[in-house]
Amino acid sequence: MAGATRPERRRRSDGETRRAAILDAALEIFSTRGLHGASVDEIAERAGLSKTNLLYYFASKEELYVAVLRRVLDIWLDPLEALDAEAEPADAVRRYIRAKLALSRDAPQASRLFCLEIVQGAPLLRAELEGPLRSLVEAKAAVIGGWIARGRIAPVDPHHLIFSIWAITQHYADFAIQVDAITGRGLQDPDFFARTVASTEALILAGLGLRQTDA
Amino acid sequence: MAGATRPERRRRSDGETRRAAILDAALEIFSTRGLHGASVDEIAERAGLSKTNLLYYFASKEELYVAVLRRVLDIWLDPLEALDAEAEPADAVRRYIRAKLALSRDAPQASRLFCLEIVQGAPLLRAELEGPLRSLVEAKAAVIGGWIARGRIAPVDPHHLIFSIWAITQHYADFAIQVDAITGRGLQDPDFFARTVASTEALILAGLGLRQTDA
DNA sequence: GTCTATATGACGATAGAC
DNA sequence: GTCTATCGTCATATAGAC
Numbered sequence: 001m002a003g004a005t006r007p008e009r010r011r012r013s014d015g016e017t018r019r020a021a022i023l024d025a026a027l028e029i030f031s032t033r034g035l036h037g038a039s040v041d042e043i044a045e046r047a048g049l050s051k052t053n054l055l056y057y058f059a060s061k062e063e064l065y066v067a068v069l070r071r072v073l074d075i076w077l078d079p080l081e082a083l084d085a086e087a088e089p090a091d092a093v094r095r096y097i098r099a100k101l102a103l104s105r106d107a108p109q110a111s112r113l114f115c116l117e118i119v120q121g122a123p124l125l126r127a128e129l130e131g132p133l134r135s136l137v138e139a140k141a142a143v144i145g146g147w148i149a150r151g152r153i154a155p156v157d158p159h160h161l162i163f164s165i166w167a168i169t170q171h172y173a174d175f176a177i178q179v180d181a182i183t184g185r186g187l188q189d190p191d192f193f194a195r196t197v198a199s200t201e202a203l204i205l206a207g208l209g210l211r212q213t214d215a
Numbered sequence: 216m217a218g219a220t221r222p223e224r225r226r227r228s229d230g231e232t233r234r235a236a237i238l239d240a241a242l243e244i245f246s247t248r249g250l251h252g253a254s255v256d257e258i259a260e261r262a263g264l265s266k267t268n269l270l271y272y273f274a275s276k277e278e279l280y281v282a283v284l285r286r287v288l289d290i291w292l293d294p295l296e297a298l299d300a301e302a303e304p305a306d307a308v309r310r311y312i313r314a315k316l317a318l319s320r321d322a323p324q325a326s327r328l329f330c331l332e333i334v335q336g337a338p339l340l341r342a343e344l345e346g347p348l349r350s351l352v353e354a355k356a357a358v359i360g361g362w363i364a365r366g367r368i369a370p371v372d373p374h375h376l377i378f379s380i381w382a383i384t385q386h387y388a389d390f391a392i393q394v395d396a397i398t399g400r401g402l403q404d405p406d407f408f409a410r411t412v413a414s415t416e417a418l419i420l421a422g423l424g425l426r427q428t429d430a
Numbered sequence: 431g432t433c434t435a436t437a438t439g440a441c442g443a444t445a446g447a448c
Numbered sequence: 449g450t451c452t453a454t455c456g457t458c459a460t461a462t463a464g465a466c
Contacts, residue, residue: 015431032335037251039459053432055461112334119327119334119389120247129396137397154421159398160414164383167390171382174334181344182352183374199375206369207418230449254441268450270443 019057022047026068031113035065066124069117072110073128079103080136080162085143089152090210097165097200104173105187111173137162154209161207168200234272237262241283246328249335250280281339284332287325288343294318295351295377300358304367305425312380312415319388320402326388352377369424376422383415 025047029038040061044054058064079099084092104111117125141158148155172179172187179185185192205211240262244253255276259269273279294314299307319326332340356373363370387394387402394400400407420426 018431034249034251034331034335036249037335040461041459050432051459052434052461056431059461061460115334115389116249116331118393119330120249120252122392126392126396129393133393134397156417157410157414160411161418163386163390163394164415164418167382167386168379171378174330175378175382177337177341178333178344178348179378181341182349195372196375199372200379202371203376203379203418203422206421206424209421233449255443256441265451266442267444267452271449274443276442 015057018049022049022054022057022064023068023071026064027072027109027113030065030068031109031116034116035061040064068113069124072114073125075103075107075110076114077133077136080140083140083143085146089147089208090205093165093204093208094201097169097204098197100165100169101172101187101193101197101200104169105193108173108176108187111170115170115174154207156207161204164207165200165204168203172196230272233264237264237269237272237279238283238286241279242287242324242328245280245283246324246331249331250276255279283328284339287329288340290318290322290325291329292348292351295355298355298358300361304362304423305420308380308419308423309416312384312419313412315380315384316387316402316408316412316415319384320408323388323391323402326385330385330389369422371422376419379422380415380419383418387411 022043026038026043029043029046033042038061040054041051043064044051047054054064058067079096082099083096087095122129137159140162144153144156144158144161147153148158176186183192187193187196237258241253241258244258244261248257253276255269256266258279259266262269269279273282294311297314298311302310337344352374355377359368359371359373359376362368363373391401398407402408402411
């Protein structure tokens, strides 16, 4: 009875950490190879177990893919929910831009997998997009509309404003290879990150008719 | 000798139209399924011939993919080259935005295939990005820098400006599914297209410190 | 839970007749 | 140039021992 591992409960729930490791590895592979380009073998190797063993935790490649995608979607929706109607418009927008760029820096693979899925038509996410995401965007578009009505910002199209912020901030994750090929740098570089935040804030705030304190 | 088809020259070079049809079909399939998700069978069917017959024109799937990608890259690089140093900055930028958005409307699949390739790391395009594209961007960044030096526009970071324009304009092609899920519309809709052009121009020109005549 | 087979099917590519 | 038939490969998924 000495040092034997008790099957019922080791140092921590082993299954959970196993699953988490698989999900991490899967995100990495799926985001660079796509669903069809990725092989279960490769993901398993990256996660440090065998293919058959992986398929013990996730019954199929598609099931694993969906699990990864669901996780990514949660991460993705999060920052927008924080856009606050009560805050000063400039502050709220600035915070949102920073949060999105930080996400592009810290979770580029999640951004890329999301991008791949959307570009390919998102057969799996369609429902999520038309339901929760659409509702959330409508709510936030109304917030922006309220700012306009009260004369706090210039009369912009709220939807296009949101799309523009998404497009710019995600560009630095999704097209990181291209940005690097052209500038030799990326968001990992603190100086480049700061400049990107500043440029994006300046552009968007100018678009809202809110002058910057200057650069 | 009446209506028989002369093998040497029919109504038009048949091989060329065949190849073009294959390339069109391949763009369609590759841009929605990705390289690995697409099957030669599917492309052949879409192009109206058999799999073996397709492989008579293109020796392998990869060869076909590269041919499609090369075509896409040409389309993609084109509009930026037109950015004119001598023109009025506002006019030049407006023209560029319109050209890019028109491309997103008229060749969304090309944009999507390019996006897929870049997001996945562009092993094939790396050289093109670091060579011709980088040079082109440097040249155009210098044009923008010249405008700034002469006090024609606000002092923005030329690279980030270019990236922002790319990001916004391509977003409407690459994330068309998402845009549609949220707004129920897309660039095909003339009214939506016009609004998108107006919003994007207003945003970018404001960022350059160039006031609009209003909307 | 993890392993060693192995079943199964899809797909890229080739051979060879016409 | 186009067809039919087929080969070979790879990868998902399962069976069953430990």
